[in-house]
Amino acid sequence: MTNLLAQALVPAPAVIPMAGAAGTLILGRRPRLALLTSFGALTATLAVSVWLLVLVDRGGAQRLFMGGWGASSGSPGPLGVELCVDRLSALMLVVSASVLLAVLVYAVSQGIRDGDGNEPVSIFLPTYLALTAGVCDAFLAYDLFNLYVGFEILLISSYVLMTIGGGGARIRAGISYVMVSILSSTVFLIGIALVYATTGSLNFDQISASMAHVPGGVRSAAFVVLLVAFGVKSAIFPLSGWLPDSYPTAPAPVTAVFAGLLTKVGVYAIIRAHTLLFSGSGLDTALFIAALGTMIIGILGALAQSDIKRLLSFTLVSHIGYLVFGIALATPEGLAGTVYYVAHHILVQTTLFLVVGLIERQAGASSLRRLGGLAAASPMLAALFLIPALNLAGIPPFSGFIGKVVLTQAAIAHGGFLSWLLVAGGMVTSLLTLYAIMRVWNLAFWRPREDAPEGELATAAPPTMTSEMVDIAYADRMDVGRMPYGMVGSTIALVALGLGLAFAAGPILGVAERAAEETGAAP
Secondary structure, eight states: OHHHHHHHHTTHHHHHHHHHHHHHHHTTTOHHHHHHHHHHHHHHHHHHHHHHHHHHHHHOOEEEEEOOTTOBTTBOOTTSEEEEEOHHHHHHHHHHHHHHHHHHHHHHHHOSOOSOTTSOGGGHHHHHHHHHHHHHHHHHBOBHHHHHHHHHHHHHHHHHHHHTTOOHHHHHHHHHHHHHHHHHHHHHHHHHHHHHHHHSOOBHHHHHHHHTTSOHHHHHHHHHHHHHHHHHHHTOTTSOTTHHHHGGGSOHHHHHHIIIIIHHHHHHHHHHIIIIISTTOSOHHHHHHHHHHHHHHHHHHHHTOSBHHHHHHHHHHHHHHHHHHHHHHTSHHHHHHHHHHHHHHHHHHHHHHHHHHHHHHHHSOOBTTTOOOHHHHOHHHHHHHHHHHHHHHTOTTSHHHHHHHHHHHHHHHHOSHHHHHHHHHHHHHHHHHHHHHHHHIIIIIISOGGGSTTGGGTTOSSOOOOTTOOSOTTGGGSOTTOOOHHHHHHHHHHHHHHHHHHHTHHHHHHHHHHHHHHHTOOO
C-alpha cells in the first residue's frame, strides 16, 4: 500500500505547480485568489516532496511509466517516459520546494511590480509556478528527453522572470542569457541524438545497460557532448562567463532563485550522466581540471567586484567547483559530499541574494562604493548577512564547513596528485571567499556611510544602471529604508534552514550517503 501511494505521488511535485500556474492565469483578475493559489500550490509541493523523501528513504526508489510504446514484460519502452523518485531526487525536491516557497513570500512582500505601470507584471505568478514545475520535472526525469523538456521549461520561464518589468539593460542581459541557454539546449539535443543513435533508447537504465557494449571512443564522445551542455547550464569553467553578466540584472527574488536552483539542476544532470549513464567513462581527469578552474577563476573574479550582486555571482560560480570536485572523485564518499554540499549551497546562495535585496531596500544600492554604516542602521540586517556569509566561507560549525570536510576526507581517501591539488584549491578558495565576504562586511556594514566614495548617491531615485550594474533600476519604487516583514521573515526562515543543515548534519549526511550508494557511484 505504501509503495502504491508513493508511486501515485511521483508526478505530483511537477503536476501541482503546473496546475497552480493554470489556476493563477484563470484568476488573473482576482489577485488575492491568485496569490492564495500560488502559496497553496507551493505548500502542497513541499509537503508532497517531504512525504516522498520519507517514503523512498524507507522503501527505496519509486518509478512511474507513462507512454512506453514498445514496452514489454513491465519494462519501459524505448520511446516512453519514466519518472523516478530516489533519495537524491527527493532530497533535491525538498530543498528546492522550501527555497521556492520562501522566495515567493519574499517577492510578494517586496511587491512583484518593479517596472512602470505598462509592464505585464500579472504574469509573474504563473511564470514562477511554471519555473517550479520545470525544476521538479528535471529532478523527476528518468529519460534524457524528459530531462530536456524540464530544462526548456526552465529556459522559457526564467527568461520571462529575468526581463519582467525591466528596461533596456535588463532585456539585453536577458537576451544574452537566452542565447547561451539556446546554445546549450542545441548541444543537449545533439547529445540526445547521439545517445539514441548509439543505444536505441533514451531511458536511463536502458542507456546504462547498452553503453557497456558501445566502443569507448563513441561512449566518451557522447559523454563529452552532454557534459558541455550541462556544463553551460551549471556554469562550470570555462563555460561560466555568461552568468555574472546575466543574474545581477534581475530583481532580487528572481536572482536568488536563479542562483540557488538553476545551476544545481545542471549539476544534478551531470551526477546522473556520470554515475549512471557513463560510469567509468575515463573523463574524471577533465572533471578534476574543470573543478579546480571553476573554484579558482570564480573566486578571483569575485575579489575584483565592487557590487555585491556581481561578487556573489562570482562566488556562485566558484562554489560550483566544489560540487564538480565530489563528482570527479567517482566514489560514494565524494558523491555524498556533493549531495550534501548541493543542499547547503542552494540554501546559502539563495539567502545571500535575498539579503542583497534587503540591503537595496535599506540603503538604496548594492554598490560597495555607495554603502556604509549598515550594521548601525540595522543590526538585524547585519546578522542576516553575516551568518550565511560565514556559512558560505566554510567557517565552523556551519554546514559549509561540514560539506568541505566531507569532500576533503573523500579526496584524501581517493589519493593521487589531482585529489591533493583539489584539496589545496578548495582551501585557497575558502580563504579567498572569507576575504571577499569580510571585505563586504567592512565596507558595507562597518565603515561609516560618509566614508563611502559615493555614499551620498545611495538613495538617489531613480539610479542609473552602470556597466557594473551596481544599481537597481527600480529604486524609485522601493520605499528606501523600510524592510517589509515578509521579506525579513522569509530571509530569516532560510537562514534558519541553513543553520538546521548544520545542526542536523548527521541525519542529512546519512541520507546523502544512502543517495550516493543508490545513485551508483563506483565503489
